[in-house]
Structures are given as structure tokens and as C-alpha cells.
Amino acid sequence: MNRLKIILLVSVIFLSFVSFKPCPAQADGDSESIQPSDMLLMPPAQKINTNNVVEIGGKRYLQTSLEGLNPEERTSSLLWIGYVGGYAMDKDGRWINIKNECIGFNEMPLDWKIIHGWPWNWNERYVKAEFNGEEFYINVKDCRTIYAEILNPDLPQWEENIIGQVAKEYSLNGTAKLLLYVIRKVENGGDGKEFGVLDPQAQIYAGNKERSFRLQAEWAAATIQKRFDGDLQAFADRWAPIGAANDPEGKNKNWFPNATRYMSLWIGSLIVGNI
Numbered sequence: 001m002n003r004l005k006i007i008l009l010v011s012v013i014f015l016s017f018v019s020f021k022p023c024p025a026q027a028d029g030d031s032e033s034i035q036p037s038d039m040l041l042m043p044p045a046q047k048i049n050t051n052n053v054v055e056i057g058g059k060r061y062l063q064t065s066l067e068g069l070n071p072e073e074r075t076s077s078l079l080w081i082g083y084v085g086g087y088a089m090d091k092d093g094r095w096i097n098i099k100n101e102c103i104g105f106n107e108m109p110l111d112w113k114i115i116h117g118w119p120w121n122w123n124e125r126y127v128k129a130e131f132n133g134e135e136f137y138i139n140v141k142d143c144r145t146i147y148a149e150i151l152n153p154d155l156p157q158w159e160e161n162i163i164g165q166v167a168k169e170y171s172l173n174g175t176a177k178l179l180l181y182v183i184r185k186v187e188n189g190g191d192g193k194e195f196g197v198l199d200p201q202a203q204i205y206a207g208n209k210e211r212s213f214r215l216q217a218e219w220a221a222a223t224i225q226k227r228f229d230g231d232l233q234a235f236a237d238r239w240a241p242i243g244a245a246n247d248p249e250g251k252n253k254n255w256f257p258n259a260t261r262y263m264s265l266w267i268g269s270l271i272v273g274n275i
Contacts, residue, residue, distance in 0.1 A: 011170065053272055054147065061086055061147040062268050069268070071125045072146050074140040075102055078127045084265050086148040088129070090138060098146075099128035099135075150268040153181045153275060162214050170221040175263065179271045182262045183220050186255060195220040198246060232259060 052063045066074050081088055082100035090096055102125065118142070126137040147205040153160060163184060167177045187196030192206025195216040202219040228235045233256060240255035269275050 006084050010258070015107050030264055040064060053150070057148065060150045060272075062150060062271065063248065064146050064148070066143055066146060074143065075125045075127065077146055078140060078143060080264065081146045081148055082127065084148050084151065084268070086146065088143045088147070089145045091142045091144060094131055095147075096138065096143075097130040098143075099130065100129040102126070104125065149267055150274070152263050152269045153185065153262075153266050155181065155184060159206060159213065160211070160275070163217055166214065166217040166221050170218070172224060174270070175230060175267070176224050178180070178263060178275065179228060179232075179259075180217065180221055181225055181233060181266065181275060182259050183224075183239075186258045189216070192216075196240075232263065 054061050054063050064077070066077055069077065078088055078098050079100055079102055082098040085096075087095045088098050125140045127140060129136055129138045155163075160181070163180055167173075167180050172180060183195050187194070189196050191209070192203040192212050193216070194213050197203075197216050197219040199219065202216055203212075205215050223239065224235075225240055236256035236259060240252040242250070242252050244252055266275070
């Protein structure tokens with residue numbers, strides 16, 4: 001009888017090592033780390049408004065509660081923090097740094113598995129964290145609040161002024177408005193191609209810095225107004241299609257990941273009204 005119990009125990013522990021896949025990044029269920037392009041642009045946490053802005057050490061942060069969220073939503077929220085920069089407060093009141101990595105139980109070091117393994121941590125999700133220079137894995141359910149640093153677009157002020165004016169003229173709001181800033185950053189085009197618009201009619205003011213910039217912004221804004229419905233991937237497929245004839249070097253493959261990055265980094269600025 002004791003031998004049977006030992007066999008059953010060993011089998012259960014073995015299954016806990018090979019079958020635990022907490023990270024929902026891949027459609028086939030793999031527990032590989034979530035990549036930036038797979039992450040949400042905003043944490044699916046409670047609604048954020050300007051009353052949730054706090055100042056810590058001279059920097060401004062969006063404070064968001066994770067209470068009431070399921071493990072998958074908590075994981076996405078924490079990974080967003082790891083990506084844009086900020087902190088999470090755990091159940092013990094510690095301010096911890098979150099890394100941009102969701103880890104499966106079967107990816108953890110053996111000593112961690114032995115200490116934190118069967119049976120109480122089955123089907124739990126973890127993110128990599130750091131506190132006082134020590135890295136460790138924290139259960140997402142043990143994180144209570146996140147603090148995301150508010151990062152403003154790093155564009156020249158005169159460019160931001162024109163982008164804001166054009167966004168208003170074309171009634172771009174929310175992420176549609178933010179996308180106009182992001183297109184400028186990602187395209188980073190020179191004279192006559194500031195927003196990457198290649199139509200000759202969008203380049204007629206090349207040589208006149210502000211008029212050229214405004215015209216390119218207007219063409220980009222009109223495209224956003226017509227084509228962007230909130231699905232950034234679908235927009236990227238139309239704006240910068242992979243394999244396009246005018247992209248012989250294949251740079252369009254980088255457009256969506258880069259746009260996702262800046263949408264994620266700057267959305268806090270949009271929420272608090274800085275843009």
C-alpha cells in the first residue's frame with residue numbers, strides 16, 4: 001500500500017512539472033514568454049482617470065488596482081508594467097520591480113519547483129520580479145496594485161503642436177489620436193515623408209518644414225480616420241503591409257512591433273491629457 005502511495009505521489013509531482021502552462025501568450029498553449037507585440041496596450045484593470053495619478057520621487061505614475069481581475073488579466077497588467085516601467089505593490093506592501101516575463105512552472109529552476117511545487121501552486125501564474133537586487137518569481141494573485149510611469153512622446157514641441165491640431169481637425173480621439181503621434185515616431189521620415197506617406201500629392205510642400213509636416217500629418221490622420229477601428233494589427237497590415245513592392249528591404253515587418261511599443265509607452269500620457 002505504501003509503495004502504491006509513493007508511485008502516485010511521484011506521478012503527481014511529475015505531472016506538475018510537465019503540464020503546467022500558465023502563460024496565455026501562444027495559441028497552441030506553449031508557456032513561452034509573452035512578447036511585447038502580444039501584450040495589451042492597456043492593462044485590463046479598473047478604469048483609470050486623472051485621480052489615479054500619483055507622484056513618487058519626482059515622477060508621475062498611473063495607479064491601478066488589480067482587485068477583482070482574473071489571473072490572465074493580472075498577468076497582462078503586470079507584464080505591461082514590466083514593459084513601460086513602474087512598480088507593483090504586493091500583499092506585503094513591498095514595492096517590487098516587474099520584469100517583462102511571464103514564466104511557466106516548468107521553466108522555473110529546479111530548486112524553486114521543489115520548494116514551491118505540488119500541490120498548492122498548480123495552475124498558478126507567475127511573473128519575474130526584483131526586490132532589493134534579488135530576482136524571484138511572484139504569484140500574480142499576490143500583487144495588489146500597479147504603478148505605471150507616465151511617459152510623454154519624445155518629439156519636438158513644434159511637431160507635437162501640429163499633430164495635436166491635426167488630430168483635433170480630423171476628430172481623432174483616444175487611441176486614434178495617439179496613433180498619429182506613434183506614426184510620426186515610427187516612420188521618422190525626412191523632408192516630404194515625415195509620416196511615411198509616399199503619394200506625390202502628400203509631398204508637394206517638401207522643402208517647407210512646417211507646411212510639409214502638416215500635410216503629411218493630415219494624410220496620416222485621414223487614413224486613421226478611415227481605416228483605424230481600434231485594431232492596430234489590422235491597421236498595420238494596410239499601412240505597412242509585409243512584402244509590399246515599395247519595401248524591398250522588408251522593413252515593414254518591424255512596423256507593428258514598433259507601433260505597439262510606443263502605443264504602450266505613451267498611453268499613460270494620453271489618459272492624463274498630456275497629449
